[in-house]
Amino acid sequence: MKTIKKYYCLLVCFIMLGSLVSCGSNDVGEDLSIDNGKLKLSFSTENGSLVDFQDLIHDYEFLDDTGTLELPWEVNFNESQDSLTAAPANFTYSKSGPLKVILKWSGFKGETHKDFGITAEVTLDEEKALSYWKISLDGTHGKQINSVVFPKISGLKNMGEEKLAVPTWMGQILDDPREYLSQSTKDEKKMAWEYPGPLSLQCLALYNPDKVGLYTAANDTETFRKSFSFTLDKSNNLTYRMLNYPSFDKEVNLYAPSYEGVIGSFKGDWITAAEQYREWGGAQKWSLESRFEKGLNPKWLEETALWVWxxxxxxxxxxxxxxxxxxxxxxxxxxxxxxxxxxxxxxxxxxxxxxxxxxxxxxxxxxxxxxxxxxxxxxxxxxxxxxxxxxxxxxxxxxxxxxxxxxxxxxxxxxxxxxxxxxxxxxxxxxxxxxxxxxxxxxxxxxxxxxxxxxxxxxxxxxxxxxxxxxxxxxxxLKNFGKLTNQIRSKFSEEKPSILAGEGGAEGWMPYLNAFLTLQVSRERYAGVSRWETIPFFQAVYHQYAITYGNYSSLVTPPYDALWPEEFRPDNLERPLDPKFNKQFLMEQARSFVWGMQPTISNYHSFLASKRKEEIDYLMDIARVRYKGLKYMLYGKFLRAPKIKIPEEELNISKLSIYAGRKGKGVTAYKKEHPLVYVGAWKADDGNIGIPLASISEKSIDLNFTINKEDYKLPSKGKVFITNKEGRELLFDFSEGDIQINYELSPREVSFIEVVPSS
Known part of the structure; x- marks a missing residue:
């Protein structure tokens, strides 16, 4: 095939001034807006660009009114195709009721594209602050289209104190993404993520937790290949793009994805966005047909208290x-x-x-x-x-x-x-x-x-x-991965239950894999300290449908494959790391516990039981206490943890591979503030609430916090228990008002609080 050095972009951006416009509906006039009482979208009658994107509930306009009128789509062709250098001659529009607009572009210049046309339908949800964006391309016969960008939302102004949450594998969050992008030395200041793959689900959240947030997603139930991106322009505005990838078929004359882009607004944080996505994702076939949901996992997998890697x-x-x-x-x-x-x-x-x-x-x-x-x-x-x-x-x-x-x-x-x-x-x-x-x-x-x-x-x-x-x-x-796993399992005996596990977390793979290795719980150990922070985004959406396990948490230097060249073999194979990094190990295990993962230790050896006794004892406390609360930490539904004021401490952090020494490179050391107590919240099938607590402090810590009954949909009466390695103890009965917890965590205590409603 001809070498392709670059792609041409069809109508990336332009200002439609004086272009020929044909109005397709007499009753629309100059107001091409849709409004459901929560969200308002307005489009230019000149060229169909999005000119108004309002959260009506919180009285917020997302778009910078000084921006150019950019189209809500791009089409990227191979270099071998004729490029388009001018705007289409015709733009028509219509409204199908108060919640839907239909936008059409045609009349593209060039013989190759004379029959080419684009239709976009944008519909507001009847009840939610969400909109659905669908596109179709006519006249694609004989064309090689690399990507169709839709929706494209340009001119997103700064909400102030922004955060960006991305479900990359487990998930990660970034403070001030615009400042982060501005530091890029590349010509295009861009962040992009592929799905399926690094993105475990189809959702991004850009938000100011005290103000408003942008929710972007796709409602693709068949896991078609796509990607999502944010780019920063010279005006400090962001452009959001969802890239859709048609297959190359010169005989097909229409490209119309079966799914829609989803654009919405919300008030809250990444958990709010995860809960919204969970409402949709939990109803899809990958959840309903997941091996965990259907009871297809071997008993030994669900009963695993600890993995040794x-x-x-x-x-x-x-x-x-x-x-x-x-x-x-x-x-x-x-x-x-x-x-x-x-x-x-x-x-x-x-x-x-x-x-x-x-x-x-x-x-x-x-x-x-x-x-x-x-x-x-x-x-x-x-x-x-x-x-x-x-x-x-x-x-x-x-x-x-x-x-x-x-x-x-x-x-x-x-x-x-x-x-x-x-x-x-x-x-x-x-x-x-x-x-x-x-x-x-x-x-x-x-x-x-x-x-x-x-x-x-x-x-x-x-x-x-x-x-x-x-x-x-x-x-x-993914379809063929499913065929592969079915073929493999046809060879397995029911008398000897066996599993297939995989790397990462991914919604589409839940019907095919029994367990998912989610390593971002110890991201610092392989990626060092950066501005990205790990969050349990995948678990927040799919914990009750997928078993997650694993981390890089280790107390020794890495091993070296005996089959690799002898000349690079280090002298200090699997020897205890500097004790100053021990608390990093505790932190990784604490995260796993409160985030609902099966605990894992990498490179365990019996000598660690004495040389790193406190750390191994802590690991066993994690495993034992978790085992008493499997109804929450294994089978439970993710909830927002109660707000607790928790002290922090600067920890020594090591970046060091756990399974491949790096040609003479030793530990890369960092220092970073981390909380001394990790907290989660889970809802069991019986309605009980479990709140896991894991201290990594050498000192006792007093915890004083409130459990709001309305937040957790709790009745007026019930009991509160505490479970730790010593056993289970009743703390108190509750009746009227919210539940006030006053509890002293012992040094390095692992426990969970249970809120049990009265029957």
Whole structure:
């Protein structure tokens, strides 16, 4: 294919002055507005640009009135297509009732685009401060469209003290995104996120918590590929874009996405936005058909009290797990890397036989199962090392993802060898059969309890016409991931319940994966300290539909794969980190507890029980107390935690990989303020409210806070209990008025408060 260096943009922005306009409705006049009493949208009768975006409840106008009249869409073609340099000659409009406008553009210049037309329908919700934006393109026959931007909202003025919440994997939040963007050295000051993939759900929230907020989303129930972005202009205004990706099909003459863009207003914070999205997302098939919701998870997975994430031979993985299980007295299971016979991050998928040999591995797994320890093993979900022998002998390149120029997508993750991994196309039967065969072997021949599918919740655009899927855009990746997991499970025995876990959190994958590895709970350990802060956005929306686990929380220096080059092997493998970073470990475990995750420790060894006794004891407190409150922390629905005044402390933070030393690079140290108590709130199916508390302080802390009955929909009477490692104790009965909590948390106490309504 012809090399494509850039895309041309159709009508990115312009001022429609003196253009030819045809009015399609006599009763509209000059007022092209829709209003539902909560939200008002007005469009220019000259060119259809959005000129007024008002939150009527809070009397707020989102748009800067000094901005240019930019169209609410862009169409980006390949360079091989004729570019459009002038505005369309015709713009018509009409209103279909008080809540809907229909906008049409036609008469584009150029022979190629003479039959090209764009229709946009914008509809206000009858009850909510939401609007729905739908677009269709006529005359697409013979055209290669890279993306259709719609909706595009330009001229978003500063709300003051803004925050931006993004559900990237778990979720993250940024203070003052405009100032953050202004520091960019790139010509285009832009932040963008892909869905499905890094975005676990289709929603962004830009807001001033005391003023008003912008809610942007999509109501796509079929997980089509798209992306969302914010760009900053020279006037310090933001432009929001949702990019939709049509598949390349020259025979099709119409592109009309089955879903709509959602634009709205709200008052609150990221939790408010998550609750609004949850109302929609919880009713979709990925929630109703999730394995957790349908009771399709093995009992052992839901009963997991603690995961051990270790690497290497069985004696370095299963033996430490058995040690910790004995100390804890609750179910411990294993998340196992580097079990395979190939070098990590280059030898995939030549996993078998295991590096310690078949007989040793099988016997170790049998011994572990006899102790009720289940192990899931690492296998990347779509990578193939192109330096492997199998890459050549199995002609793997034929089934690899191809970009628009016909090139394979490769990346070198292994810094020690420089060898690359290449993306395999999920839609090919070849790859589905290959991965199914491997999964069948590791579970049924080698005795594991399942597979961790690394990079599972990702999405790749493939342009190989031989792969029998739409080219580029579409939703074929997730559909074929579903086919793959169904094919794998057809090989599993009901007598030996096994699971498939995956990296990240993603709404569309919930019917296919049993558990999700959400590592942002310890983001500082792999990304350092930055202005982005982790939030449990995914859990706030989907906790009751998906089991999340995992973190990078470790007390030792990283291991080194025995199959990597000897010359780069460090001397201090898996030795205790500087004690000054111990509190970081506590912080990560506290977050996991109150955010409703299954606890995990990375690189555990029995010597830590004495050398880092306080930290391991804290981890076991987390596991034991959580186990007493599974109705909340596993099965419960996320609620907003009560407001509590909590002291903070400057912590020592380490940035250090947990599984790959960095060629002589040691710990990168930071200091950052963190709260000394972590708090959550969960609602059980029986209506009880659980409020987990986890102190990381060496001192006692007095907590004084109010539980507002109206906020939690509680009746007038009931009881309040406290549960910690000592047991469960009644604090008091409550009747009239709100519930006032006065409780002294002991040093490093882990507990949860229960509010139990009277029957």
């Amino acid at each position: 270790n690497r290497g031979y069985s004696e370095n993985v299963l033996v430490p797990a058995a040690d910790l299980k004995q100390r804890l007295g609750l179910p411990v299971n294993v998340f196992w890397h580097w079990w395979h016979g190939c070098s990590y991050d280059e030898g995939f998928p030549e996993y078998l036989p295991p590096r310690e040999g078949k007989e040793s591995f099988v016997q170790a797994m049998k011994t572990a199962r006899d102790k009720d320890i289940n192990a899931i093993v690492y296998m990347n979900s779509f990578q193939w090392g192109n330096s492997t022998e199998s890459w050549k002998t199995e002609n793997a390149s034929e089934y690899a993802v191809k970009d628009i120029n016909g090139n394979m997508r490769t990346h070198s993750y292994n810094i020690f060898t420089g060898n690359s991994l290449t993306n395999m196309c999920m839609a090919t039967q070849f790859w589905q059969d290959k991965y199914t065969s491997l999964s069948d072997d590791v579970v049924n021949t080698y005795g594991t309890s399942g597979v961790y599918m690394d990079q599972a919740c990702m999405n790749r655009a493939c342009y190989d016409s031989n792969h029998n899927h739409p080219l580029g855009g579409g939703n074929y990746w």
